[in-house]
Amino acid sequence: MSKRPDKGSSSPGGAIPIGGGREIPLNLDLTRRDVLKTGGYLSAAAFLAACSSGGGSTNTSSTGGQISIGSNASDPGPRKGMEAINAAFTSANGGTTVKLNTVDHGTFQDQISTYLQGTPDDAFTWFSGHRMRFFADQGLATPMNDVWDKVKGNFTTGFAESVKGNDGNVYGVPIDYYPWAVFYRKSVFQQHGYNIPTDWESFKSLMAQMQKDGLTPLAMGDKDGWPAQGTLDIINLRLNGYTFHVELCTGKQKWTDSRVTNVFQKWGEITKYYNQGLAGTTWQQAADMVVQKKAGMYILGLFVSDQFKAAGQADLDDLDFFPFPNMGAQYDAEKALDAPIDVFMLSKKSPTISKDLGQAKAYMQFWSKGSTQLLMFQNAPGNIPTANDADTSSYSALQKKAVQIISGAKRITQFFDRDSRPDFAGPNGMQSFLLTYLKNPTQDLQAFQGTMQKFWDSLPPEK
Amino acid sequence: MAETTSTTSVAPAPAVIKPGTGALVAAGRPRRRYSLLTRHDKLLLTLMVGIPLLLDLILIWGPAAASVGFSFTNWSGIGAISPGNFIGVKNYQNLFTSYIFFWPALRHNLIWLAFLSLVSTPLGMFLAVLLDREIRGTRVYQSVLFLPVVLSLAVVGFIWELQYAPSEGFINNAFGLVESHRIIDWLGDENINLYAVLIAASWRHVGYIMVLYLAGLKSVDPSLREAAKVDGANERQTFFSVVLPVMAPINIVIVVVTAIESLRAFDIVYIINRGKNGLELLSTLITNNSISEASLVGFGSAIAVVLLVISLVPIVTFLSTVSRERA
Numbered sequence: 001m002s003k004r005p006d007k008g009s010s011s012p013g014g015a016i017p018i019g020g021g022r023e024i025p026l027n028l029d030l031t032r033r034d035v036l037k038t039g040g041y042l043s044a045a046a047f048l049a050a051c052s053s054g055g056g057s058t059n060t061s062s063t064g065g066q067i068s069i070g071s072n073a074s075d076p077g078p079r080k081g082m083e084a085i086n087a088a089f090t091s092a093n094g095g096t097t098v099k100l101n102t103v104d105h106g107t108f109q110d111q112i113s114t115y116l117q118g119t120p121d122d123a124f125t126w127f128s129g130h131r132m133r134f135f136a137d138q139g140l141a142t143p144m145n146d147v148w149d150k151v152k153g154n155f156t157t158g159f160a161e162s163v164k165g166n167d168g169n170v171y172g173v174p175i176d177y178y179p180w181a182v183f184y185r186k187s188v189f190q191q192h193g194y195n196i197p198t199d200w201e202s203f204k205s206l207m208a209q210m211q212k213d214g215l216t217p218l219a220m221g222d223k224d225g226w227p228a229q230g231t232l233d234i235i236n237l238r239l240n241g242y243t244f245h246v247e248l249c250t251g252k253q254k255w256t257d258s259r260v261t262n263v264f265q266k267w268g269e270i271t272k273y274y275n276q277g278l279a280g281t282t283w284q285q286a287a288d289m290v291v292q293k294k295a296g297m298y299i300l301g302l303f304v305s306d307q308f309k310a311a312g313q314a315d316l317d318d319l320d321f322f323p324f325p326n327m328g329a330q331y332d333a334e335k336a337l338d339a340p341i342d343v344f345m346l347s348k349k350s351p352t353i354s355k356d357l358g359q360a361k362a363y364m365q366f367w368s369k370g371s372t373q374l375l376m377f378q379n380a381p382g383n384i385p386t387a388n389d390a391d392t393s394s395y396s397a398l399q400k401k402a403v404q405i406i407s408g409a410k411r412i413t414q415f416f417d418r419d420s421r422p423d424f425a426g427p428n429g430m431q432s433f434l435l436t437y438l439k440n441p442t443q444d445l446q447a448f449q450g451t452m453q454k455f456w457d458s459l460p461p462e463k
Numbered sequence: 464m465a466e467t468t469s470t471t472s473v474a475p476a477p478a479v480i481k482p483g484t485g486a487l488v489a490a491g492r493p494r495r496r497y498s499l500l501t502r503h504d505k506l507l508l509t510l511m512v513g514i515p516l517l518l519d520l521i522l523i524w525g526p527a528a529a530s531v532g533f534s535f536t537n538w539s540g541i542g543a544i545s546p547g548n549f550i551g552v553k554n555y556q557n558l559f560t561s562y563i564f565f566w567p568a569l570r571h572n573l574i575w576l577a578f579l580s581l582v583s584t585p586l587g588m589f590l591a592v593l594l595d596r597e598i599r600g601t602r603v604y605q606s607v608l609f610l611p612v613v614l615s616l617a618v619v620g621f622i623w624e625l626q627y628a629p630s631e632g633f634i635n636n637a638f639g640l641v642e643s644h645r646i647i648d649w650l651g652d653e654n655i656n657l658y659a660v661l662i663a664a665s666w667r668h669v670g671y672i673m674v675l676y677l678a679g680l681k682s683v684d685p686s687l688r689e690a691a692k693v694d695g696a697n698e699r700q701t702f703f704s705v706v707l708p709v710m711a712p713i714n715i716v717i718v719v720v721t722a723i724e725s726l727r728a729f730d731i732v733y734i735i736n737r738g739k740n741g742l743e744l745l746s747t748l749i750t751n752n753s754i755s756e757a758s759l760v761g762f763g764s765a766i767a768v769v770l771l772v773i774s775l776v777p778i779v780t781f782l783s784t785v786s787r788e789r790a
Binding site for chain 2: 109110111112113114117131138139140223224225275276277278279280281282285288289422423426427428429431432435436439451454455458459460
């Protein structure tokens, strides 16, 4: 899963994950149907591909008409934002009818490859990084270099890099992002007189102190499997640097490398500070421990603020964060962090894309404006606009700080499951491995790393 | 309907056919001579057998065969399959020798089967026998025990997650484990989570078996029990020597239902953690590999074929028993 199953899966109370649940019956049904369907498309695939690539954009009109949008913004907040933006687009673009097709966040992800090969909508929401480039490589996305040439002045180079495919073409428009950091409550730090730790030793001694003070030093809820990947990312980035991390994620480095051993050893120094039962705790329940002042700190994405917001405005105002402490390696200077970027992409196989291409590109252009992104931001405060001209006056202190920490970073990664291949990062892969590690951090690391590498080696080559 | 058509049309058939058969015999096709069926009957039969057969082939055997075919490829589910995609039995090799999740998943499926058949199913049968005795409030108990069956396993999973959550859950709080910092991580501890899930699944399965069995018990001729009583058999003897043998067909249904429920177990585990960390099942491995973003269609198909082969055992047992009875 992505690091945002919250969009699709948190119940209003926030405590109970029923995310996967909504998908179950669908997936069950799809087992056979899926196979049939894909089989059926096989013969049509070559034909369709020929048509769509040959057709190009003959339609010069970009106003009026209609477009269809596939959206994974299924939670109430983001959904409202999406609807507001579509209404604004309709009135700004000569009455273009926007057909919105909202799918549960997790389901959308599971079905993405079938969706993109079948009859997708003209434009769809997705993630940048390896996951975007993968579908671009498969010829399932339409490049939009012309759109990007018009709007690129509104984005920093980090964003420009994030929407580029392996072939150098641009395949998406970045619409929002959020940083991963160490979250805490200001009032708790004040009450106990804690200082923000900036290096590894002070981080550890702070946690030892918290334990004495009767707090769970570090909250962790890894039931869904992906939250622990954020901690793996940041420790690896600090110790071994951006380049090694990216190469490790894409298989150019081995999991049996001694640098990886080092990561798990360092991580093992802080695992004793986690709450009990982390493997059965959801990220929302772990967040509640911080909300209720039972836990001191929490390594997560900015979307943790959703949980604080649900608890009340006073709790949200008390939330703060600091970047993961330095660990003394040369890579501290990179100030690297995970800051996943969400994008809008254009599909290739949509039956209407050649007719609607003008409108779809206008829609992409519309999304690259700060004013558009703010409409989403007002409804989903965990997602920060990417456009330079977004009006930051409505940002809270927390959000301003998030922008600051990201613009200060010399290297930005997406997140483990967006930077690595999905079959490796998923539930019967990295999610399981990290749960195995967290269960017993002092286990035989050589054997553990060997298992991970063996699994990587067993995967078929990516096209 | 079918019977009436055939009898009415069969009766006049000889008269109709006979004059014509002479010509057919002359044409060297004597086989038609003794045919009891008119052309209309044959057409009808062809349609009646052909359409279901066609649907069966298209909807069931087609996809199954496709799965077997896919299992010899490394197809990612994207684009056409080229000859280069065929990798022989490599998926199976990989599955049996190096895929670390396969054997645990198979073991979990077997534990599931053992638990349901040794604990849940007998419990359901026991409850049915109790309720069959018309004790006071039978209807109430019946409704209460049957209630979980009405819920989908997805809902059952959700309900039990509330009970099992480590620090917010009902069980740990009710037993004071949260207060004393001795939290039991029911769904997160890979040594116990399978059993925690099995209790949740049984909660539903017991009611299901109970209803099936109760229906069977109601249909047992009361005079058999009376006769046993007259012969001086006690309750236990009556049940094991008289009622149980009479219920043989129901017993087989129940065994098969239990086997199938264990093999297709999926939703409750998938809802809890997508089948990882001690909850791997063959069905979740298939889903995680082939339907999710992972797109390892070939590899997932190989697991599906293994599951299909295993499933054939109870299916064949059931069909052969049923056809033996009919014969």
